[in-house]
Amino acid sequence: MSASAPLLAVEHLSLSYRSGHQWRQVVHDVSFELQAGEMVALVGESGSGKTTTAQAIIGLMAENGRRDGGAIRLNGEDIADWSQTRLDRLRGVRISLVPQDPGNSLNPVKTVGAQVDEILRLHTALNGEARRSRVVELLTRVGLSHPQQRVDQYPHQLSGGMKQRVLIAIALALSPDIIIADEPTSALDVTVQKRILDLLDALRRESGTAVLFVTHDLALAAERADRIMVFRHGEIQESAPAAQLVGAPQHPYTRQLLWDAAPHRVARPAPDRLATPAIRADGIGKSFALGKNRRLQALHNVSFQVARASTHALVGESGSGKTTLARILLGFERADSGSVTLDDTPIGGLRGDALRQLRRKIQFVYQNPFASLDPRQTLRQIIEEPLRNFERLSAGERRQRVEAVVERVALPVEMLSRGARELSGGQRQRVALARALILNPAILVLDEATSALDVTVQAQILQLLQQLQNELGLTYLFITHDLATVRHMADSVTVLRAGEVVESGDVVTLFAAPQHAYTRELIAAIPQFTSPIKASA
Template sequence: MTAQNPAQNPARDPARDPVADPTAEPAPLLEVRDLAVAFSTMSGPVQAVHEASLTLRAGRALAIVGESGSGKSTTAMSVIGLLPGNGRVTGGSVRFAGQELVGLDEQRMRRIRGRQIGLVPQDPMSNLNPVTTVGQQVAETLLVHGMATRQDVHEKVVAALAAAGLPEPARRAKQYPHEFSGGMRQRALIAIGLACRPRLLIADEPTSALDVTVQRTILDQIERMTEEIGTSVLLITHDLGLAAERAQDIVVMHRGRIVEAGPSAQVLEDPQHDYTRRLVQAAPSVAAARVARQAASPGATAVAGRGAPGPAGPVPAAAEKPAAPEAPPLVVIEGLTKVFKGRLGQADFTAVKDVSLTVPRGRTVAIVGESGSGKTTTARMLLKLYEPTEGSIRFDGQDVVGLRGRELAAFRQRVQPIFQDPYSSLNPMFTIGRILEEPLSTYRRGTRKERQERVKWLLEEVALPPSMLNRYPNELSGGQRQRVAIARALALQPELIVCDEPVSALDVLVQKQILDLLGRLQDEFGLSYLFISHDLAVVRLISDEVCVMKDGEVVEAAESEEVFTNPRHPYTRQLLASIPGNELRVGA
């Protein structure tokens, strides 16, 4: 197959065309030609996009895939004129509905944004105003663009939130972003992006924080808009299954260049470029994941036995060797319940109800379920970030709930988190080097020189170059920031790592590196993981045991293979059936 531009592909489903004549090629809505984008840095200009060209026709969906830093989001943000202050378009053309957007003044660009081109950004927390209710933020978009009046805006806000899959939309409209889970915040952004029914929707990782059932709800909604009013979708994603299932055409980017383009099924079934083949081979699959995990035995790893450099000190004796099966579990949770008190007369909310689970030493227990099911709340109680209303948590035989002072400080060195949102969990005022050194200096690990050596090792372990040390989080891509967060969690050589969606922001190549790294560290040091994820293919790849949560309760818990091959609860079967692209055939 010769890689072809989506604009040159005549094959399409006539039923999806917004034009009256099903045999006529719809006019291009978006045309990008020879786009070049550069960023100004202290060391000189950095070319982020090189002569990128793509065409998106009315009523169709085009996915841009590639690893973090490949130029996907930069290309999309160039279209809507939202590059960072140090970024600029240095060449090429961007035409939307026949109008040139490159060089358009800000006032005219604002008339296009929101009303004609909607945006669903990648980061749900930094793109929502923390001091304004979610409903007010949706209402603002509707009012500014004349899509609602003061009289009917509330009704339209509730409808927009409901369309985005938020439960109890009328109640949620009165809440603030900090009262939402990560996935619920993402749905609020999707509601804002779709509120004005734009002609083009730029969706930058629109479902990266969502569980598979809500993914399907959101993507079905986007697809309905495509069919009803001819909205085109420019989808930025690292999920190849999602891209293949939801977009007719795919553009593959690597190091700022488009290396392959064509119909989705053709690109994934018969990739021509080496980089595309690597992406396809690295994509996790529910069917193949267990085979891959079994192949990665401790004796087979190329770096088995390789430990961290000296500055962090020796690995604790309890973690030097994977424990025998009869050893007592590292974590025992029994009857855990968390009730959040309602504010201003609202009813109390039970987020977690009578949850019991164990985390064996040297093993991985995964918690899966929809956003708002209680996964993250359970993890935060284990981390001592929330106090439980009822129940007990024991870590290595010690009561966690009653820990205070020095005992609490010692516990937190042995248990480290990887949070879901890499944007808000990294201090924007610190360099990457300082972020990684902070836990070592806080707990007085090693000398300054030893800590610096440890930081370099951590960067290497998460596949980041030493040049990152003096950069700030806002200079990194989403995937790079998440790798920094993972490196920070490894700094103190913990015994238990609580992973809250640790690879949700990563492309498949880096995702595989991180999962391989977590597996190798577990093999070498007997680490235990509590792994929270909505990506069931990733869960099967890394987990030994799985707990399925729904509405704050555990509805199914068993060995990973049992859950995936013989799910007993209807909700578990629903989760497995909702995986995007699960039935697609991909090949090298």
């Protein structure tokens, strides 16, 4: 890297958040530099201060946040005290942010094309036709399928991964000096993830764009970053060139992260393949209207089955139909063709209370646990709500059931009086699991249930899921783009592409000898990482 003055220098930065009338410092005396063309990764568990640090650099801390001290120098000029008006002229032009949550970062009443166009309209002299052409080019560059059609769609018509790619297109639009990427690929499948990171690498080479890469994915950081900084409790525990940090970690916490980054399968009973399948889908077809007499064929003749007490993974790129298929299984959508049988019950003809009672057998764990938890309720109210809806129990019986399931997912009972805002990401996901388990279902549908979690918490949740499966005989349908997790977690897998099954089979065989070119592409795109240490290190 160049020995010249750094593009970005963070010097002795300390940050606090106010809770009630008290301030709590969450980032303590942090210093680092970012050179032109360099990628520096900030890694660490949820709540470690990574995102707060990234937001402070671009002046986007929450209203209850403040800078206690320190400087933020862009090309030598301290921007820490700049007004929001002055920072607005900087954002998107000199520094761009790719936020972590695509669902809350796009305007729901504007088309995605209009939202990409906005930054071009504000900062370039391009006319409308030229801007639209540039918007389509940007959406193509970030790997969005059918970009000409997507321009006129609204955020609710896109999957989470598609929304993330729109945000990345906005961040790339003006080729800024620095891109702050806060978990930019956590919602993306491995092939699109590779394409986006290859694109960032190209920008680094061609334009000298620097990237501050906030991630919980240590394997990805090790593969892509020049340097890695390990955050914990608002402090940098270790900072070193990526190869050096991965090959010879100095801090015990870094060694634990490296161990957790490689999933480890626990022993479990074999699935009951002789019994009737827990899930059977035959010839599922589904299309959606796009307006102007156009339709999108989301699913075409999809068939698969899941053995009882097993884990079946649905994998494929964003927009491949995974979540649409899950919504059909749960009865939230109706298929245009085909049939679904759950736990020996055909669901096609179910209506009203019969369909409602089926949902006792199959429960959904959402990708974003925070968005699915009511911030106005306590954890006790959130977890007991299904009991109120489905069973007539006394307050004491409900209390016993709630406390028993909370203990099962390894949450302290005393946390039940708290709200979701007071929890970490891993704790929220445990609450979501507890709510799903409270009715004793036979099947759990897990939609990217660990994609937003740091590696340590992800390892804990995966181990918990395997333990629950052992104890309760649960069947899991695991919707994910994380093939590394599939390899260690699933018994069988179905690969979807553009709404069609391209390959299906047991995990060991499929990973060892993939038959379809797309499956081989997916497997080749997995970041290659093996923990160099043992758990006891």
